[in-house]
Amino acid sequence: MSFSTAQAATTQPVGIWAAIRDSIRGVQRDYTTGSIGRAVVPLAIPMVLEMSMQSLFAVVDVYFVGRLGPEAVAILGLSDSLLMLVFSVAIGLSMGTAAMVARRIGEGSPERAAVAAVQAIATGVAVSVVLGTGGVLLAPQLLQLLGATPDLAANGRLFTAIMLGGNVTVMLLFLINAIFRGAGDAALAMRSLWLANLINIVLDPVLIFGLGPIPAMGLEGAAVATTFGRAMGVLYQLRQLSNRSGRIVVDWRRAALDIVVMGRLLRVSGIGVLQYLVSTASFLGLIRILAPFGDTALAGYTIAIRIIIFILLPAWGMGNAGATLVGQNLGAGNPDRAEQSVWFTARCNTVFLGSIGVMLVVFADPIVGLFTNEPAAATVAATCLRTVSYSYVFWGFGLVTVQAFNGSGDTTTPTWINFFVFWTVQLPLAWTLSGPMGLGPGGVFAAIAVSQSLLAVVGVIVFRRGTWKGREI
Numbered sequence: 001m002s003f004s005t006a007q008a009a010t011t012q013p014v015g016i017w018a019a020i021r022d023s024i025r026g027v028q029r030d031y032t033t034g035s036i037g038r039a040v041v042p043l044a045i046p047m048v049l050e051m052s053m054q055s056l057f058a059v060v061d062v063y064f065v066g067r068l069g070p071e072a073v074a075i076l077g078l079s080d081s082l083l084m085l086v087f088s089v090a091i092g093l094s095m096g097t098a099a100m101v102a103r104r105i106g107e108g109s110p111e112r113a114a115v116a117a118v119q120a121i122a123t124g125v126a127v128s129v130v131l132g133t134g135g136v137l138l139a140p141q142l143l144q145l146l147g148a149t150p151d152l153a154a155n156g157r158l159f160t161a162i163m164l165g166g167n168v169t170v171m172l173l174f175l176i177n178a179i180f181r182g183a184g185d186a187a188l189a190m191r192s193l194w195l196a197n198l199i200n201i202v203l204d205p206v207l208i209f210g211l212g213p214i215p216a217m218g219l220e221g222a223a224v225a226t227t228f229g230r231a232m233g234v235l236y237q238l239r240q241l242s243n244r245s246g247r248i249v250v251d252w253r254r255a256a257l258d259i260v261v262m263g264r265l266l267r268v269s270g271i272g273v274l275q276y277l278v279s280t281a282s283f284l285g286l287i288r289i290l291a292p293f294g295d296t297a298l299a300g301y302t303i304a305i306r307i308i309i310f311i312l313l314p315a316w317g318m319g320n321a322g323a324t325l326v327g328q329n330l331g332a333g334n335p336d337r338a339e340q341s342v343w344f345t346a347r348c349n350t351v352f353l354g355s356i357g358v359m360l361v362v363f364a365d366p367i368v369g370l371f372t373n374e375p376a377a378a379t380v381a382a383t384c385l386r387t388v389s390y391s392y393v394f395w396g397f398g399l400v401t402v403q404a405f406n407g408s409g410d411t412t413t414p415t416w417i418n419f420f421v422f423w424t425v426q427l428p429l430a431w432t433l434s435g436p437m438g439l440g441p442g443g444v445f446a447a448i449a450v451s452q453s454l455l456a457v458v459g460v461i462v463f464r465r466g467t468w469k470g471r472e473i
Helices: 003-010 016-025 036-068 070-106 110-137 139-145 150-165 167-183 186-209 219-241 259-293 295-331 335-369 375-389 392-407 412-434 441-463
Strands: none
Touching: 036 070, 036 186, 036 219, 036 295, 036 335, 070 110, 070 139, 070 150, 070 167, 070 219, 070 259, 070 295, 070 392, 110 139, 110 150, 110 167, 110 259, 139 150, 150 167, 150 219, 167 186, 167 219, 167 295, 186 219, 259 295, 259 412, 259 441, 295 335, 295 375, 295 392, 295 441, 335 375, 335 392, 375 441, 392 412, 392 441, 412 441
């Protein structure tokens, strides 16, 4: 069946279950015409599942590492904070990549989309080499910079070096999945993370605790399992990019650097990287504020954040769906449909996160109990879960509107929003509540809830102005 025939077939009215089935199978369709609901659902489902798989890495690791004790969990949390810098760069580059690919697809030019994809991959590899080299050589110093004691930094050196040294797997997973999402092939992004997670789930307990002739590697086993699983996911992605039945196809024999396209990509992505570095740096600031309260506070916070990420990344998947719809509809010359797609997606996201928030408030203790048997750390984690969950209703709109800006190629506006919310509100508030006002770690958790709610309010107000509709990339 030709692409045009498949496209025509998928624009016909179908039932909701058929739409869900087709979205998981990866049936190609045109997202710039027809019912917005029928465009959002098949695009959002694989993206939500993709982000669920991304968050599963965090949950699986903390589940098994938690059996090694609070110190191991604290090392995991500190290393995660450093890896968040890699995630920030990867997400920033991914935003520009997805926006550019989606715009070219909306314009009906998959060949130019493939050129953009090659530039994104080359850029990601180059950046990863620099970050990985620095991470391996400076692992103990970086841990101490975040507040780790010399003993904790020494014990976490190898784990952190493995995670940062293998950061190219993180970078390429994000970048290539952004290519798939921008092209509307969200099911491929989902499958790559299914594969990566399956390998990680199998290898984590084997390498951490040992099995038969395989020796127990402890905490470092978790790093090896995660990095190897992600590497296998990347190999799957690269193979799919060469599949000529896909919506975007890269002929590696003819792939070449295009300085003009790369420069355009870096202009869009550079601000996107800054956008997430702003939020990540504030996250590191929160870790620094929490560190003086001890390993137990860090361990409890790490467990809670892993659970929160597990919930929020699927919601981020909804935001990614909205961003793809914005990019493709702007490329097709239909900005009003792009805006309607965002509001529809945001309402769906709010219902989802609101329901999850209620569940976490009610069942925080038994959920945390799955990850630790240390009473003190469990108390901190449950408090964090409950406090942050009160802001979930706001996060539903905040995640979608911010991603919508990025999908249009306007990465500057959400950067300023992040700077205002996280640096002028969240960090000063967290320090004031936890220190001078005597609330301890609970003050940090309250500051997170307040700032994320504010982010949503500001995001909606600015998005309504509509300046993003005229963005050219």
